[in-house]
Amino acid sequence: MEEALGVNVDTIEKIYNTVAEFLVNYSFQVLGAIIILILGWIFARWLSKLIVRFCDGKKVDVTLAKFIGSCTYLLILACFVIIALGKFGISVAPFVAAVGALTLGAGLALQGPVSNYGAGFIIILTRPFVVGNTISVAGISGVVEEVKLGMTLMRTEDDELIVVPNRHLIGEVLYNSFENKIVEGTVGIAYGSDTDMVIETLTQRLQEMDCVAATPKLKIGIEDFGENGIIIGLRYWVPAKNYFSHKYAVNAVVYRTLQEENVSIPFPQREVRMVQ
Incomplete structure (x- = not known):
């Protein structure tokens, strides 16, 4: 009983010494990293909202404005995360290489969804149709209810919801009779x-x-x-x-x-x- 208690005390003491040593050596780095992350999060949110308001003022499509704002938010936040990792002396080069390899593998594995998002981006930019238009493509016809980055939602007279992947709307002959x-x-x-x-x-x-x-x-x-x-x-x-x-x-x-x-x-x- 006393031996087991002694082992537990030694373990706790070692953990305490390790934590204390870490705080002594890296306390300022941890504090600086936390401050950098908080500032980065605040700045990313502020810049994202600013871009969305700017796009709204220029009459840019709502979906496109939100997409640009989200991309800006993630990009700024990623930059601040890399800066925070540098406070611990962690080299970001292997991290960037790993992210690049992961992105390449994900892109090859998700060619369908990625092509849908690319097609959705083109649809939002070129605006061949908008919400409320009546379109016919590939034998499907309906009123456009919502245009998302990955898909377009259409509603028929029978109140059927048709979900069309955006890649099927690009490169096809599309009929738009508007309302x-x-x-x-x-x-x-x-x-x-x-x-x-x-x-x-x-x-x-x-x-x-x-x-x-x-x-x-x-x-x-x-x-x-x-x-x-x-x-x-x-x-x-x-x-x-x-x-x-x-x-x-x-x-x-x-x-x-x-x-x-x-x-x-x-x-x-x-x-x-x-x-x-």
């Missing part, structure tokens, strides 16, 4: 109908609908001549968030208008003759 989306429809009328009256009446009725955008202007005209009748083409723009509901409402108005004007909609007919 509205075009609807292209047709309706057939019988040969002999007054096409001028039909076009004028449909144009007036559609212009009275709130869901049909005033700009760009709708276009209605003769699109083709079918086997059974004249094909009237309709091109108009509606808010993309309710694309299908607006399209169906316009189709109903077109049908009722033709009925009210006694314009017949032809249908395929076949005449069969019996030869005796």
Whole structure:
């Protein structure tokens, strides 16, 4: 019991002597390193916020402004950490080399995510679309809800959230119809109908609908001549968030208008003759 107690006392004494010796030799270095880290943290936060406010004043995209501010914060803080390590006599050269090798390995392992961030940076800089625009790319269409560095979030009319990695938006043919989306429809009328009256009446009725955008202007005209009748083409723009509901409402108005004007909609007919 006494021997074990003696061993514990010796161990505690050695630890105490080691700590005391460390504090005597490196107390000022530790204090200086702590002060440097605190000053570095304060300065990094101040400079980061200053850059974000400056970008906001220059009407820079919010996501890009925050990204630049975060990069500035990390860069300044890293510089102060290296300075603090130097207070202990630690050489930063091997540390920098290790960080470089680690960064290279991480870059090779994370090519997909890194390319997404690079593409997101390009999107924010060039601004081919912004929040609220309706875009179509690679067979996917929706309203842009949020643009992040790694991905773009889109929302469909069915309230489905589509997450598109940004690398799929760069280098592809991208259609941007902004807030509205075009609807292209047709309706057939019988040969002999007054096409001028039909076009004028449909144009007036559609212009009275709130869901049909005033700009760009709708276009209605003769699109083709079918086997059974004249094909009237309709091109108009509606808010993309309710694309299908607006399209169906316009189709109903077109049908009722033709009925009210006694314009017949032809249908395929076949005449069969019996030869005796």
